[in-house]
Amino acid sequence: MSRIAVDAMGGDHAPAEVVWGAVAAARAGHTVSLVGDEERIRSVLDEAEADLEIVPASQVIEMADDAAKAIRDKRDASVAVAARLVADGEADGFVSAGSTGAAMAAAALIMGRLPGVTRPAIASLFPNHTVILDSGANVNCRPEDLGQFAVMGSALAQIHFGIESPRVGLVNIGEERGKGRDLEKETYRLLEQMPGINFIGNIEGRDLATDRAEVFVTDGYTGNVIIKTAEGASRLTLSLTLEAISDPGLQEAVAALGPSIAGLRHRLDPENTGGGHLLGVDGVAVIAHGSSSRVAIVSAITLAAEGIEGDLPNRISDGLARAAALAG
């Protein structure tokens, strides 16, 4: 049974929503430890009439802190203690809705990177069996980084979508070879020759609505722009839909469809995708949205559990080693 350390102090609504989410996940069968201010966590647990393990941590990293410096200086910060539980083998993965930079720094510095990984990347999952990486860890990337993202994203897609040979696409501004910046041109040539990768060529943002690829590879600036644009466009489309059907004569029909539309809103809400895996570090690390509600925390814990059960870090290591051996 995998054990997940949850940073109870990270997030806009911490610790209350995080603790409530952890309680719900525990009731659904997950083994969860809460890391942070013992007294504050205990008070929420009492309210929830639950009894989860608490691992005390006396410090908190604030959003304004310099992340890498804070991880070094605040050794008893909740996210650092959570990462240390994983590094020491006392937990199999951690979840944090706190500062993304701090969670990345904690994972990279305390758990360490997997052998050969140059840059860990954040992989975001979309509701339609798509994973996009890097979605924000590295604003500047080299072609070889994107090559590693292809391997790491494929491992994640294998586990989460149950696909043996996930299709990998390179995000670009056209389908034809030779499109894009130098980064895309060079990465195209690299991915084409890379063993163990099912590279299908260039893809575009519009392929979020097609079935061309499961893994979208791009740099962290572009990936971040993609997930936020998709969020904005999806919200705009839903609000225009509601506006389009706001005619008073249609209210009976709208009422009949209400529950279905509400279900869809829930499914599309980025809060409910649970956040993203940080790939390339030695252990499972899930970075949840800062605004996570208890529902989002349950999703993030579930995401971490799936990664642990699928042996994500080892699968990534194997993939990178195989690619290196075949290429060499």
Add this chain to the structure above:
Amino acid sequence: MSRIAVDAMGGDHAPAEVVWGAVAAARAGHTVSLVGDEERIRSVLDEAEADLEIVPASQVIEMADDAAKAIRDKRDASVAVAARLVADGEADGFVSAGSTGAAMAAAALIMGRLPGVTRPAIASLFPNHTVILDSGANVNCRPEDLGQFAVMGSALAQIHFGIESPRVGLVNIGEERGKGRDLEKETYRLLEQMPGINFIGNIEGRDLATDRAEVFVTDGYTGNVIIKTAEGASRLTLSLTLEAISDPGLQEAVAALGPSIAGLRHRLDPENTGGGHLLGVDGVAVIAHGSSSRVAIVSAITLAAEGIEGDLPNRISDGLARAAALAG
């Protein structure tokens, strides 16, 4: 009365759909000249029982052609002749659904750039009073290019949205100053100091669904990724909406909402935004989607007419001159 030269040979469904679209625009009051193969255009006009002016052009630029080279070699290409009509003052603007590269090269080489413009940019309009530029003309940009995009996009937003002082946002991966790549960091400092620009700071793709800014400034790679991601996410949301309400028990309600949903699909369909203005060239140039239907051609002609009536090129010149004078 403004006169618009339409490249009848450009686009996946040329000349038929282009000519039908031009006829519809003429019937709605626009003055349109069709540029291209006289015989083929005449045959569609006969079918439409219409009589528009034809300006003969014997050559066509294919999608596979090298755009800049083709403009120099094929002097009688339809898009080159259309641009020449504008350069010679015989038309006030042109519309082409052919190769984007060829239309850009025709505008820049034949009509010429406005004084001081380093890089013309494609500006795409979104249904919610938003303009994004550059959306594909320049994959690599410098901060000073993005500064010019801010001025040019503001002029376009003034005309098309009727806003006196459009709010300009810099596309980035977070709202805080100091986010992003070197390009964003340097552009932020530039826009902050730029006179005549209503700069509101960093914006994100999710702001497509908010009311924070009318002008989204970014490089052509990122802008292209944004418009295609928005298209994909919007399609995905609509198709998931239809899936969510596909329960047999809801069909009566769905039928009642059908016309409203169809209207929304039409409004969100990128075909119906009419394409984008090429800004920074000496005259109005609208680049329509290659897959343009007759409806899309009407939208593109309307877009061009609005730019002409709003005196778009002069307004851009004035804005650039004012910014240069105030900065100097």
